[in-house]
Amino acid sequence: MNKFKEKLKIVTTGILQGNPTFALFIGMCSVLAVTTTFSTALGMGLAVILVMIMSNVVVSLIRKLTPDEIRIPVYIVVIAVSVTIVEMLMDAFTPVLADSLGVYLPLVVVNCIIFARAESFASKNTVLDSFLDAIGSGLGYFVAVCGVGIVREIIGTGTFGFTNPFTNIELFRVTLFPAEYAVSFFVSNAGAFMILGLLAAAINAISGKVIKNRLKKEKAAKAAAAAAVKAGAQ
């Protein structure tokens, strides 16, 4: 049970207190660029999760074979190949989405989140842990891009919709308020910054409370244990 909790913690850390976008503020460029609509944000989020899983697993697999002096170039090759594979797959199966992501899809190669996880986690941990870390950090990025995308689309256009990336058919579009009340500023990059800041504040407030509660519980448990030991000694 403890092992399961440990593994779960690896995943949840990447989503909440270790969220690459909201807590560590890395990999921000693509978050601002591809979040004009929810559909493109979702595509980018999934692409990054896939790349992270591939690179983290491979880096972890070869961690004992890789000489320390050339580990950086090796990681770069692994990440570049992972991105190129995902790019080819998206060009083949979701061409419209790949077009709308444009240059930001190949630029995932230089996304700090992926390199940071490969260097700081995958190169030192087992394949399973690295896989879980990729899922956690990938989901953290996914939550960030989708969150910003949803808020930007709703406030900026007054509508919310989703397009199937495989068929390019719009599955639904809901008008939440008339277009004349939409604030187009939030579709711009400056608006994206503002939304990102507000969402980061909200997420940090929530995760701060979670951490505080956890520390309180741990402190109380320790105090109870100490009291029990003292009572036993007397």
Added chain:
Amino acid sequence: MKKMIKLPLFLAVVCVVTTGLLAAVNAWTAPIIEQHQLEEQNKGYLQMLGLENLNGKAIETTDADETLASKGLTKKTVVTNTADDTVFGIVYDGSVAGYGGKSSPIVFQVGFVDGYYSGFNYLSHGETPSVGQAKVLDTLNAYLTGTDVALTDNVSASDDFAVDAAFLTMTAGATVTKSKLVVALKASAVDYLASI
């Protein structure tokens, strides 16, 4: 010394393995990507010919011959009726240097059906939005579509191209955008008349 061999060797092995992997994925996805590009291209042709689909039609794209290429046309796509093998329409792809020069040429398509212009569409350009694009590129489709090719005054007479005086008025102030484009349009009209 051992390190000097081991490090490059390890990198080389990593590169070879990853190259093989990329080649395998490319071999799998390349035909699918090619198919998508072909479908996209055909969609453009259908739009130019006013067709909804290619049912009962055969499509054949060839590179432009020397005469057409010298006028800025790059491809000729002939759509035939499969029932009687007659020509349904022809679409020409072209790329000419306008005001944006050779680095950002006007890439366009022009279609002909039944002796009429059936559409004009530009795919990319480097023209000034308020001049070349607004005066020529954005208006040319509405202007040309439905115009009888045979009515083109000087389609085989001179290097200038004017369906009527209104075209010249429309393009006044955007002569650089117009000049090479009309030469290509005229060449496509001449070739179309010769092909049907």
